[in-house]
Amino acid sequence: xxxxxxxxxxxxxxxxxxxxxxxxxxxxxxxxxxxxxxxxxxxxxxxxxxxxxxxxxxxxxxxxxxxxxxxxxxxxxxxxxxxxxxxxxxxxxxxxxxxxxxxxxxxxxxxxxxxxxxxxxxxxxxxxxxxxxxxxxxx
Numbered sequence: 001x002x003x004x005x006x007x008x009x010x011x012x013x014x015x016x017x018x019x020x021x022x023x024x025x026x027x028x029x030x031x032x033x034x035x036x037x038x039x040x041x042x043x044x045x046x047x048x049x050x051x052x053x054x055x056x057x058x059x060x061x062x063x064x065x066x067x068x069x070x071x072x073x074x075x076x077x078x079x080x081x082x083x084x085x086x087x088x089x090x091x092x093x094x095x096x097x098x099x100x101x102x103x104x105x106x107x108x109x110x111x112x113x114x115x116x117x118x119x120x121x122x123x124x125x126x127x128x129x130x131x132x133x134x135x136x137x138x139x
Contacts (some may be wrong), residue, residue: 026077027043027077027078027079028067028068028069028076028077028078028079029079030062030065030067030078030079030080031079031080031081036079036081038114039113039114040082040113040114041079041080041081041082041113041114042079042080042081042082042111042112042113042114042115042116042117043077043078043079043080043115043116043117043139044059044062044077044078044079044080044085044087044109044111044117044119045075045076045077045078045116045117045118045119045135046058046059046075046076046089046118046119046120047075047118047120056091056092056120056121057089057090057091057092057105057119057120057121057130058089058090058092059076059078059087059088059089059119060088060089060090060104061087061088062078062080062085062086062087063085063086064086080111081111082111082112082113083110083111084108084109084110084111085108085109085110085111086106086107086108087106087107087108087109087119088104088105088106088107089104089105089107089119089121089130090103090104090105091103091104091105091121091128091130103128105121105128105130106130107119107130107131107132109132114136115134115136116134116135116136116138116139117132117133117134117135118132118133118135119132120132120133
């Protein structure tokens with residue numbers, strides 16, 4: 001039995017290390033070419049409420065291009081070029097223990113260089129309302 005524990009401990013350590021790296025992931029770059037300075041791009045952010053709860057908004061596409069990330073990534077940062085963007089996302093609602101909803105929402109934004117935008121949504125009756133908040137001052 002002690003041998004099994006000795007095998008599990010390194011495995012758990014590696015798993016925790018991978019998870020910590022994933023949670024500190026830098027932004028996903030959604031443009032081609034070399035990385036640009038932060039004041040030349042806009043940052044779209046979906047925020048996780050806590051490490052155990054995924055973000056309420058899970059971005060599927062930006063301008064029709066699929067965004068590949070996990071629902072469990074927590075806070076997700078997407079770097080985009082300035083200008084107009086169409087974001088399609090799933091809104092995940094857990095109004096109470098017995099009700100779970102997943103609605104697709106479409107968000108239009110005109111991103112400004114150097115700005116940070118939080119993408120979120122809220123329950124409104126039996127559907128949702130999407131919104132974007134400029135949170136540049138927090139960064």
